[in-house]
Amino acid sequence: MLTSVDTEVIRALADPLRVRIVELLAAETLCTTHLVEETGARQTNLSNHLRVLREAGVVETEPCGRFTYYKLRPAVLEALAGSFAELGAAARATVDADRKRAC
């Protein structure tokens, strides 16, 4: 049985700015100020996107004085990669075997 893909997480990643955030965080744990600098987006806007990522479980926060560090949760990305790898493998098997349902 295929592990069903978590739509919540995919939707969180279905936005260019959020993907950009994730790519930045993959290289380095950053706080909101850095993300504002790096992306050029408004603080309010970023905060909204970060909340989406947070609620989807893609990132987690770590308060540090006045600052809030954002870091990725690798397991979520790895699980997603695994799901797509499964789907891809199943799809390849289906295509290779030309397995189709008769009309």
Add this chain to the structure above:
Amino acid sequence: MLTSVDTEVIRALADPLRVRIVELLAAETLCTTHLVEETGARQTNLSNHLRVLREAGVVETEPCGRFTYYKLRPAVLEALAGSFAELGAAARATVDADRKRAC
């Protein structure tokens, strides 16, 4: 350098019904009639979602008389899995090394 994630493809997959379609197609190449039966969605609705998947390059069509078979393009899913695996690995390295930018 990380291979940037294709937002177009992710957006195409950021819908429960489209994910359902992809999961069905991963197991078996189907035509529209089958997808209508399996999902319970209207034909028009399905046709719209299939177009999104088609334009994103996730599926391809194969006309067969009056019917149209839809099959997945495994390479797209595998590429996506690869991108997320890279991101996940980078994220894990960053988190493990506690690599963070000073404020």
Add this chain to the structure above:
DNA sequence: GACTGATGTCAGCATGGGCTGATATTGTCA
């Protein structure tokens, strides 16, 4: 060629989600 079934396209409506300015909250420092 006429009919039927399969499929795609279009216009319209409703909802969701992104962006913004204003505001609230929280922590630091003097």
Add this chain to the structure above:
DNA sequence: TGACAATATCAGCCCATGCTGACATCAGTC
């Protein structure tokens, strides 16, 4: 405690997108 910096939340606007009914198109059959 008061001022300030960092961050989150809220309300409102606007655009993208999903769903639907109506219609168009195309292939197969009689």
